[in-house]
Amino acid sequence: MGRVVQKPSEIFDRDDEWNELVRFARLPQGGATLGVVSGRRRQGKTFLLDALVQAGGGFMFTATESSEADALRQYGQALGDHLGEATPLRFVDWDEAIIRTMSMARRGPMPVVIDEFPFLARASPALPSIIQRALDPAGQRSNTQVRLLLCGSALSFMGGLLSGTAPLRGRAGLELVVRTLDYRAAAQFWDIDDPRTALLVNAILGGTPAYRHEFTQDDSPAGPDDFDDWVVRAVLNPARPLFREARYLLAEEPDIRDPALYHSVLAAIADGRTRRGEIANFLGRQPSDLAHALGVLEDAGLVVREEDAFKSNRGVYRTAEPLLTFYHAVMRPAWGDLERTGRARQVWPRLQRTFLTKVVGPHFETICRSWARWEADPALFGGYPTRVAAGIVNDPAARTQHEVDVAVFGRDDQDREELLAIGEAKWNETVGTGHLQRLAHIRTLLNGRNDIRADRCRLLLFSGGGFTDDLLAMAAADPGIQLIDLARLYT
Template sequence: MFTATESSEADALRQYGDALGAHLGESTPLRFANWDEAMTRTFTLAPDGPLPVVIDEFPFLARVSPALPSIIQRALDPAEQRSNTQVRLLLCGSALSFMGGLLSGTAPLRGRAGLELVVPTLDYRAAGRFWDITDPRTALLVNSVVGGTPAYRHEFTQDDTPNGPEDFDAWMVRAVLNPARPLFREARYLLAEEPDLRDPALYHSVLAAIAEGNTRRGAIANYLGRNPSDLNHALRILEDVGMVVREPDAFRSTIGDYRIAEPLVTFYHAVMRPVWGDLERAGRAARVWPRLQATFLSKVVGPHFESVCRQWTRWEADADLLGGYAHRVAAGTVADPAARTQHEVDVAAFGRSPDGREELLAIGEAKWNETIGIKHLQRLKNIRDLLNAKPSVHADTCRLMLFSGAGFTPELAAIADTDPAVQLVGLGSLYG
């Protein structure tokens, strides 16, 4: 296994020769004049059977040696091989857009790969188990900050886990907002790792706009004082590198919301970036964090909770609860012409009827820090009536789902006990 570093081509070849020589037990390091020689030698390493050869951080090598993918392609070409190689070459890298491009279109390695594996982060349930957090409320709060990246559990927080809800604020101060911990600056470095992001100031500004709740293209442009067309390239690049995702509106696919894919980036831009100067001074976090908590709950936890509710509805909810199998779940907006307004729907689950039509199985509202009661149910009923009036939406049996991180009123619970069309989902169900 060889892990590349940011270096020149000559230095990278020297490091590769050192690593290969050490693997072979050579008394002196191997020296290669170019990558042709290095790859030719590499593919002769397995005379007796299959051997995995791993090159990690491959984008560092290809950035200073653009011909390297073509050299590997030629080495893999049967016509170029003196014998059928048993080497199994694994090229790894964290730059999503670059690694995806290795096998796309007319790229040299297209058609040569036996496996293309994108390793996703842990989902919210697996992340809770990975962090050894049994309390659902604490698990979701932690997940809204660090997401599901495994490295943040050990290397970046030094195995520091909150002991429960009462320890969460103290954990934020000592583990997340502590300038001495690696996690403190991680969100700033994530952009620097992507070679396609050549204007960091613009991309940070776009991410800040989205973190502030400006999720539509026009709203992002207004926040930055630009024309919407000026952001086409920046948004496309951020999508390509996996930093943001565009989620089509549940009821109008021509429009959509941009959301940041990595929770830590959302947390940085919404909470840390505006007070970065204060947080950089050691010992200030304990004084700064109390005044950041309202922003944290509204800009970070609230939207993240809505996203988790959509994930649960799509992948965990029983078909009996929804009245069918959900093949699509999204957020959306519903126009109310009479009131000249729009209503936001946090969760909209769609299934298929026996004749193949798409039908609306359920709509839902999610509130993290608010006890949900009758008024929330009535709001969903009004939205359902508006949807039933649309010929394009089949919502005849649409169920009403209410998600809460703070609980439900007794009156609402009594209705849900007798009406299967009303479903209440709390933290216990989300993490059950």
Template sequence: MDRPVEMFDRVHEWAALTRFIADPQPGATLGVVSGRRRQGKTFLLDAACRAAGGFYFGATEATDAESLRRIGAALTEHVRSASPFHFANWGEAIDVLLDLGRERPTPVVIDEFPYLARANPELPSLIQEAFRPLREQRTTSRTRLLLCGSALPFMGRLLSGNAPLRGRAGLELVVRTLDHRLAAEFWGISDPLLALKVNAVVGGTPAYRREFARGDSPRGPEDFDAWVVRTVLNPETPLFREARYLLAEEPDLRDTALYLSVLAAVADGNTTRGGMAGYLERKAVDIAHPINVLEDAGLLRREADVFRENRSTYRIAEPLIAFHHAIMRPVWDQLERPGSAERVWQASRRRFASNVLGPHFEQICREWALHHADPDLFGGLPARVGQGVVHDPRSRTGHEIDVAVVGIADGRKAPLLAIGEAKLNDTMGMGHIDRLRRIRSLVAESGRYDTAGTRLICFSGAGFNDGLHEVAREADDVVLVDLARLYRQDA
């Protein structure tokens, strides 16, 4: 299948769908496609159906009977049947879907499948029965049935544990947000600092540029402040309320006020369970459930401390939600009044730099180390990249590490490939390297990791002084990474 020319990237996802749909083996097969809202799943699957002559059905929130009527009408139009389809139950509908692939491999997409399953909880079991290995309707069909959904907790359970469809799917595809490099290309931004700032506000969700901002991208670094005012802080644009809607659209989030407060706590810098509990004036055990639900929904991400297994920190996974809680929610009443956005933004820029942009820069550095950096830079392939605190028993202090790169254990003590410090607005010098060397020696004394080849990495958005450049040229264990390198494809 030829990928549509208007489709940005999604090369991997399109290739996976092509292999699944064009698979010549006999028998109907099942696939599951998931991903957060606004990532372009519908566009991707609809394009695949058009390219392969398949059938696409988008479910809505409706009763079971109404959904059966809707899919019957859609199938009647698709096959141009003289007699309209009227289904008494989903078993009949599924068999007609299987019959669509009787002559050739044919994609059949049911989008927003969780809506149908909520109205009829037996639907996954009915599909399991329809895909029974020796059932004639399956063996004589080459339908490639794709179930798609944005409700991540539900989609995650669809193929797990004792779920009816476990073991039935031949494809499990997750459509993710664009990473920082692809997002910069998608927004048409070549300046790395500007790209980082925009990414810290709207992340890598494609719909936020095309539909929500109507193609409005900052014209240059000097236009960033005006762009924030006329888009995300503008009550006339969909971006203004999007963060609220993302939370409201999650079916497992019932006590919305509590979930909003948990996210607000994290946005305010309270990144541990104890910190969140203190912010909310509740016991840590009382917020365990909302934290878990936000994790399952892909809105909150837990990151274990690389140096202390029993300690974890949390961060908001969606930049727009982090921006909303740090900048917009505290002054929501002011922002709703037309003409107030510029005044609010001017007063919020410092908070944006400290609570949003700084932590986002650190996260981009970690993602670069894990997904983009040449493994030779670290002397090995990273197994995981995180952050943590190294304890100094002599001074009884803790040293924070922004980027810690851990290698593959290979039957021995895991190698600590690199430790790094990330400073967006500071020109870095020898003081930062001296600090990293001290921390490396503390890790070596603890015996937790093999530090024989640990590299020291300085990430800076403001550059490095001449002394540090000279040391990096002469020392094999010192690596300097600026914004240009974070965004350069060959770095």
């Protein structure tokens, strides 16, 4: 590859990912090297790798679900075309195919990409071992400079490639995860300048790049007044690909063999049942019955378990893909009506309240935590945030519990954890002194505990609907009170 490899202009963001791929593809040392690229579907992995191969004169093969014999035939055809052979290459087995592949880069580093690698490995379980043998210094590795990149969307499988006693453990010089765009990058990608509109779109579609181009044909809300019309024409329209996408997300995961159960689990989480016991009650099952299903959803990157900020053995489950939350909270209950073309415009008004309470509200809280962890100036908290989470605080005197939407932790000079700030997030209401008093009361409760250092704890109030004048005046006079609106979240 050339001295400087510029990222193609059509690739949005992904600077770090591109630089890592280029660095790997240009490694100057002799011998073959291995890299693993993973990430959920539709994040642009193939787009990135194809651009890398084009820039480096390499070879890329995208596998399909097929038998071992058919996969070898397809691979031989593709490799033969790349090498300019008059007839397709014929391989007896993968051992022969990998040896031939490794012989390509005798004169310098060359990227070789096998995309959708899980399809091949499931049909040919010995393939990782074959690749491991080809990477061994005693084998082909010393005679070639192939930069082999294995790519896949099955996160549990890709993670297992390099773990435990797997054949390829310790062999990879790159382990790259292509994640969804964060909420700020997503707003830029969608060309949305209005923060409120940007957050509403993000609450439905998250940061998956393909949902803008391939799934909506670049149909983006023109502004706040166009948002409802956009939902009707682009998301709830049965003629558009987004309409059934949430159902396909589960169908595409190879480890999910009982979609009805997994959809029910996701529906429970979307309904606000975020603890395992609550999910089990929603489904009429025992909590122990859900261990496997929740584990599979976590491995697939569709659900995350978040520890309670104030009690490590207590946690909640949240959906990692906003579209799944939107589908289960909003679309699924009205599916019969929405499937009929032209009905969405009549149905959407009665779904909006659910959308705001069960979709936007929780998503706003997630974005507030993300802002506190990654975007906010550490000076705002009086220290660098090392952990941000939500949690429950017991109030024994009042015999109740208080939810804390944002709890920011850091480390003091003795490297002990301390609570830097607690915050409350309200999407669709004006935040006033009553909210501040509630936070101050929670801080007092936390100060009374022996297991938490909260003597420097500041108070954060997030709002999508603005702040009262008296609260604005109090915050202006006290740096220990911080007010964060939508403009601040997106600036």
